[in-house]
Amino acid sequence: MSALKRGEEAAFELLVRLHQHRVYGLCLRMLADRAEAEDLAQEVFISVFRNIQTFREESLLSTWIYRITRNHCLNRLKFLRRRAHERQQPLEDTRQADLAGESLADPVAGSRLQRPDRAIEGRELESRVLQELAGMSEDHRELVVLRDLEQLTYEEIQDITGLAEGTVKSRLHRARMELARRMAPHLKDT
Amino acid sequence: MEHDTAQLHLSELLEESLPPELKAGLEAHLATCAECRDSLALLERTLRAVRGLPRVEAPPQFASRLRRRAAQAGLLAARRRRRQGPAGMNFSSTMALAVVLAAVGALLVLVLLMQKQIALLVEEAPPPxxxxxxxxxxxxxxxxxxxxxxxxxxxxxxxxxxxxxxxxxxxxxxxxxxxxxxxxxxxxxxxxxxxxxxxxxxxxxxxxxxxxxxxxx
Structure with missing residues (x-):
């Protein structure tokens, strides 16, 4: 931490190496657009570089980075909604196309040793989950992403979102139930 | 337990975070309520699907693009200047330090070359x-x-x-x-x-x- 606060380049490179996948992953799951997610993840790190002196070490560094990421995501979503509105194009249209591409191009999913029919079913299910997740409201989506995808503790989620424990738990439950309702038609045979 | 209350505690049941008395009440309700059993099964399948999503990795060029962007924003240049050593350090001690570091660096490179690991440190070639x-x-x-x-x-x-x-x-x-x-x-x-x-x-x-x-x- 002291090397980071002294501004040592090697410390920042290590920080990027350690956190790039999780920051990018959170941006991608929130924005559902690869190019926007990469752009935003870079902005997050630029912001971390600029503000590292203000990090008071009252929480984990990773939690602080997540908080910055979450705030950037919400701001970017607001901006994208406004831009889509000005162009009279629903934001979901661009997302659906990108989500389908992302899932099918996923090298990890593609390399699993499975029966081909099962692999296709699995990828279709992944694609459905991502689509339905992208269709949820931001406050519901972020909790499912933080808890069920990133597997953060309730304490970390409270720290990142600034919500009280009871609010996190009740909102997360409503979010999961909403996702379950959306997923119901795709889960019949699983 | 009432039906509406039971519906609110299904997540906690799956996370095994319900206090024992509430858990017993919910399980008793589930034994008699098909709708809550269906909701629980659907929720469980949904969470399994969400948690089964593959981990996402940042694109391979992420770090190099970020470095370029940070340099353009003047962040890396400023940091490099700060790394030039304490203001009070005189030229000869800086030179001596540089010579020692260079010797150690050369030795490290030699060892890595011998172990054929140098390729791991070479950054991916940029696109044409x-x-x-x-x-x-x-x-x-x-x-x-x-x-x-x-x-x-x-x-x-x-x-x-x-x-x-x-x-x-x-x-x-x-x-x-x-x-x-x-x-x-x-x-x-x-x-x-x-x-x-x-x-x-x-x-x-x-x-x-x-x-x-x-x-x-």
Missing amino acids: VLQLAQPAALQTLAEASWAVGGAVRADGRLVPPGSALGGASLEVDLELPAARWAEFRRAAGAVAGLTREAPRVGPDGLVHLLVALRPGS
């Missing part, structure tokens, strides 16, 4: 650069890229589709779905230097094309 003199040609490439669902980054920043590019010297990174290269090529038309074959497909399934605009060159 297409040099353009005309802003209009760059605009054509950007529009062709957007038309096939690609992304355009100018000096590391994402450019919104439909924007006008050009003017001063600019480095533009085009990122295209490899499967749509031929379509991109057709939309781009006769831009000098653009090959018929896709230059290189990254592990992310995308083609990366670096274009440098040098007006008047």
